[in-house]
Amino acid sequence: MSIFNSDLPLKIIDLSTVLAGPSVGTFFAELGAEVIKIEHPNHQDVTRSWKLASENQDNAISAYFSSVNYQKKYTFLDLKASSDYQKFTAQVKEAQVVLMNFKTESQKKLKVTEDDLWRINPNLIIGKISGFGTDSNRVAYDLILQAETGFMSMNGTPESGPVKMPVALIDVLAAHQLKEGILLALLQQAHQPLKKGKLVEISLYQSAISALANQASNFLMASHVPKRIGSLHPNIAPYGEIFKTQDQKLITFAIGTNLHFKKLTNYLGLMQLASDHRFSTSQLRVENRADLATYIQEKIEQLQAKEVLLAMEELQVPCAKIKNLSEVFENKQAQLMIQTESIGKQETKRVSQLAFSIK
Known part of the structure; x- marks a missing residue:
């Protein structure tokens, strides 16, 4: 340019x-x-x-x-x-x-x-x-x-x-x-x-x-001092939890809406979770994120990474494989x-x- x-x-x-x-x-x-x-x-x-x-x-x-x-x-x-x-x-x-x-x-x-x-x-x-x-x-x-x-x-x-x-x-x-x-x-x-x-x-x-964006407002409005929670998001779940697939690949989800959550649970055969009170809102999913991650991991470890990624793309659910830089620069867009x-x-x-x- x-x-x-x-x-x-x-x-x-x-x-x-x-x-x-x-x-x-x-x-x-x-x-x-x-x-x-x-x-x-x-x-x-x-x-x-x-x-x-x-x-x-x-x-x-x-x-x-x-x-x-x-x-x-x-x-x-x-x-x-x-x-x-x-x-x-x-x-x-x-x-x-x-x-x-x-x-x-x-x-x-x-x-x-x-x-x-x-x-x-x-x-x-x-x-x-x-x-x-x-x-x-x-x-x-x-x-x-x-x-x-x-x-x-x-x-x-x-x-x-x-x-x-x-x-x-x-x-x-x-x-x-x-x-x-x-x-x-x-x-x-x-x-x-x-x-x-x-x-x-x-x-x-x-x-x-x-x-500092949302983290600043979380503190300024709710007096929330963030703790170290790795890749997890303080306001959304599952978001940043890391799951291992059957072929030993690492993937993560960014489930920002109830619709995303319903699509994901339907795909994984966990339809009951969408109506479970513990997971009915983003706030409750954050509160009960450890239990939720356990349910999801049990299903993900039975699946190949490629099939999960393709399915999530079709369903328009945010999902990604965790890549190193060698893998990143295999992508034509990055090249x-x-x-x-x-x-x-x-x-x-x-x-x-x-x-x-x-x-």
């Missing part, structure tokens, strides 16, 4: 590192923007070195770095050196957007505050990411935010203790917030006779709190989202930042 082109130029300078900011740069690069990633010559994006044990240690970049740096031009400048700063200001004069995740003090030292940048280019949109807000100098990694905002306390099982998400979820959420803010700023500018510079600021902390590119001499792959289409 290419929205920004020679007739509608968009130049972005990406000063950010790690995941949230760079993924925003990649998002706009995939839309056709020219994205210039500027790194310090001696202190480059730290994720270049975040390699799996199985990766070649001599490679210049890691798979992690590749995941959010795509179709960018790479420039190495020391902004504290006057000659390099002049090269930087020349780029800023031609840019529409600058991305960064520096602390406030670092912005001042590098002369990249909004006042510094607007003196160079008054029309510039500046996208800033902080960890805990602009007034905090705390070092913020995704794990720390997952711990601070309740995600780890809810994730896991009673036996496991708190567990972080297996992706840098808070970084991903913050990136979406920044994308939306920058798109809105671009839209505002498009309707202004005289463009004015815009500052779009987001923090990992607020992005995480914003994403279509793979983007390849050579960075230097290294072939790299990542999934697209674009999960939408405009027709």
Whole structure:
């Protein structure tokens, strides 16, 4: 997809590192923007070195770095050196957007505050990411935010203790917030006779709190502090219970309505459960979910995963096999989202930042 082109130029300078900011740069690069990633010559994006044990240690970049740096031009400048700063200001004069995740003090030292940048280019949109807000100098990694905002306390099982998400979820959420803010700023500018510079600021902390969604309301309205219940849903059952089929595959159901429940029980030959008072409403099914799961497991273990999945698809009952990533990327739809590119001499792959289409 290419929205920004020679007739509608968009130049972005990406000063950010790690995941949230760079993924925003990649998002706009995939839309056709020219994205210039500027790194310090001696202190480059730290994720270049975040390699799996199985990766070649001599490679210049890691798979992690590749995941959010795509179709960018790479420039190495020391902004504290006057000659390099002049090269930087020349780029800023031609840019529409600058991305960064520096602390406030670092912005001042590098002369990249909004006042510094607007003196160079008054029309510039500046996208800033902080960890805990602009007034905090705390070092913020995704794990720390997952711990601070309740995600780890809810994730896991009673036996496991708190567990972080297996992706840098808070970084991903913050990136979406920044994308939306920058798109809105671009839209505002498009309707202004005289463009004015815009500052779009987001923090990992607020992005995480914003994403608490129903769990936040469960607490704010019902004083419910979530316990670690694994994949189970606090409001719906069966939802997240894991069942093993005859062929030793793991499947799960998301039974969100009474109709889903009736269809499932009819299929499994458990019609009596639909009229059983213990399971007559979502609330009661949650209360009696352990007994309900036992009844369902007794039937599922007599069936092959494929036949259950096909039947549920026909009945329009939400059901899925629990897949690992090798199985995920056997799917043609997932394969279509793979983007390849050579960075230097290294072939790299990542999934697209674009999960939408405009027709």
